[in-house]
Amino acid sequence: MKIWFLDNGSIVIDHAQLQWNIGGGTAVRIPSYGLLIEHDEGLFLFDTGFDLEHTNRVLPFELPEQTPEQTIPAQLELCGFRPADVTALVNSHLHFDHVGGNKHFAGTGIRNLVHAREIAQARNCEPFEHLGYSDRTWDHEGASLVPVSGDFELATGLTLYETPGHTVGHYSLLAEPASGAKPMLFAFDVVYNQEAYGKGIQPGFHIDPVAGVRSIRRIKALAEGHGADVYFSHDMDAWHTYRHAPDCYDV
Ligand SMILES: [Zn+2]
Structure with a gap:
């Protein structure tokens, strides 16, 4: 399989969001990215970054930076694809x-897999979650939403694991190449960076901190059990070490 990291730009958060209760008052710029996986069974896209216009309008204090080249259609094009080529879109x-x-897939009929609890929560969230769930453009008339639940294999060697805490229906992804290359575990927002992972510290933003620490333990157990490298969603230092589209991991 081929795995591309799709650069979607960056935003700024407080360090106490990066690591719960630690280093508040320090602003940190973090990356935002999606993953594109070309597999014998289809072309799978995981997450689609932020929308610049929405973020500037609703969360301007996060100082979003995104060039036209860092949008999903432009990043797909770098890899030689168009939105209509995608078999399924999955949101962690x-x-x-x-x-x-996600809005770039409107009208394509492409399945959008999301945890059932996540869909319900985003539509009727707690007051403190309003900003997090503020971009509702995924929930459009023509969306082919497919509510899913439990751990499951999306395609051979691509498995989604329930890892709630940050949100009620959060999923992480394990990619196990048939070639026998080292498995890649994408924790998404279970922990934001390598340091938080080492210390077992969840993001400042969470709905269930007990589930959150259990999910960190789950990621560690999966990484150990499968001999996988863990990739972090919002770690600028780690991001600079990853290959970015059009370069890919051909595994
Ligand atoms: Zn995030």
């Missing part, structure tokens, strides 16, 4: 910085 969760490009 429905926060604004993971769904901003």
Whole structure:
């Protein structure tokens, strides 16, 4: 399979959001990205970054930076694809910085897999979650939403694992190449960066901190059990070490 990291730009958050209760008052710029996986069974897209216009309008304090080349259609094109080529779109969760490009799939009929609890929560969230779920453009008339639940294999060697805490229906992804290459585990927002992972510290933003620490343990157990490398959603230092589209991991 081929795995591309799709650069969607960056936003700024407080360090206490990056690591719960730690280093508040320090602003940190973090990356936002999607993953494109070309597999024998289809072309799968995981998360679509943030929408620049929405973020500037609703969360301007996050100082979003995104060039036209960092939008989902432009990033797909870098890899040689168009939105209509995608077999299925999966969102790890429905926060604004993971769904901003979903709107580009409107009217294509492409299945959009999201945890059933996540869909319900995003439509009727707690007051403190309003900004997180503020981009509702994924929930459009022509969307082919497919509510899913439980751990399941999306395609051979591509498995989604329930990892709630940050949100009620958060999924992480394990990619196990048939070639025998080292498996890649995408924790998404279970932990934002390598340091938080090492210390077992969840993001400042969460709906269930007990589930959140259990999900960190789950990621660690999966990484150990499968001999996988863990990739972090919002770690600028780690991001600079990853290959970015059009370069890919051909595994
Ligand atoms: Zn996020």
